[in-house]
Amino acid sequence: KAGVTQTPRYLIKTRGQQVTLSCSPISGHRSVSWYQQTPGQGLQFLFEYFSETQRNKGNFPGRFSGRQFSNSRSEMNVSTLELGDSALYLCASSLGGRQPQHFGDGTRLSIL
Amino acid sequence: AQRVTQPEKLLSVFKGAPVELKCNYSYSGSPELFWYVQYSRQRLQLLLRHISRESIKGFTADLNKGETSFHLKKPFAQEEDSAMYYCALSGNTGNQFYFGTGTSLTVIP
Numbered sequence: 001k002a003g004v005t006q007t008p009r010y011l012i013k014t015r016g017q018q019v020t021l022s023c024s025p026i027s028g029h030r031s032v033s034w035y036q037q038t039p040g041q042g043l044q045f046l047f048e049y050f051s052e053t054q055r056n057k058g059n060f061p062g063r064f065s066g067r068q069f070s071n072s073r074s075e076m077n078v079s080t081l082e083l084g085d086s087a088l089y090l091c092a093s094s095l096g097g098r099q100p101q102h103f104g105d106g107t108r109l110s111i112l
Numbered sequence: 113a114q115r116v117t118q119p120e121k122l123l124s125v126f127k128g129a130p131v132e133l134k135c136n137y138s139y140s141g142s143p144e145l146f147w148y149v150q151y152s153r154q155r156l157q158l159l160l161r162h163i164s165r166e167s168i169k170g171f172t173a174d175l176n177k178g179e180t181s182f183h184l185k186k187p188f189a190q191e192e193d194s195a196m197y198y199c200a201l202s203g204n205t206g207n208q209f210y211f212g213t214g215t216s217l218t219v220i221p
Contacts, residue, residue: 033209042213043198055207090156098144098202101209103156
């Protein structure tokens with residue numbers, strides 16, 4: 001079974017731009033979660049989607065948004081990028097409920 | 113409020129020595145606890161979950177509800193255990209995982 005796939009692996013943007021990150025979950029997984037990982041903060045939860053519905057959202061500004069498609073693939077969008085948005089963005093999928101999450105390699109976003 | 117606390121950011125032990133990575137949590141319901149590990153240049157992966165009560169790569173973790181702890185232990189550390197370890201909690205609804213800030217374990221040869 002293919003693992004969680006995130007694209008692109010690396011992104012360089014400038015302040016004020018917007019960016020879209022993509023995540024393809026493991027086949028059969030309907031839950032997709034997004035995290036921001038930084039050295040000082042660890043993994044910060046962004047949001048979780050299940051069957052195209054956002055069920056939970058972390059404490060991030062509205063510039064961070066996401067969506068999930070009918071095939072469970074998910075995208076995350078960040079608008080009006082700030083220097084502080086530089087981080088590794090991780091996607092994780094699971095069967096839902098309290099099943100373990102399976103992570104992708106992440107997208108490393110650098111803001112200049 | 114922080115749900116998962118890993119008090120040690122860095123931990124170094126000698127090869128063959130016992131190792132314990134601490135994890136404390138706060139949650140009002142019945143959480144499910146996990147340990148995830150990230151080896152150098154690899155993706156974050158599940159190490160073990162408390163409900164399985166199994167030993168993975170020699171590691172075990174016991175859920176202590178009285179002390180709200182889920183410490184990860186291994187009696188004899190190996191060099192290949194050097195990695196970043198994250199404790200995680202899944203709440204009642206299962207739609208959000210809370211992660212600790214991680215502990216970087218270095219096993220000294």
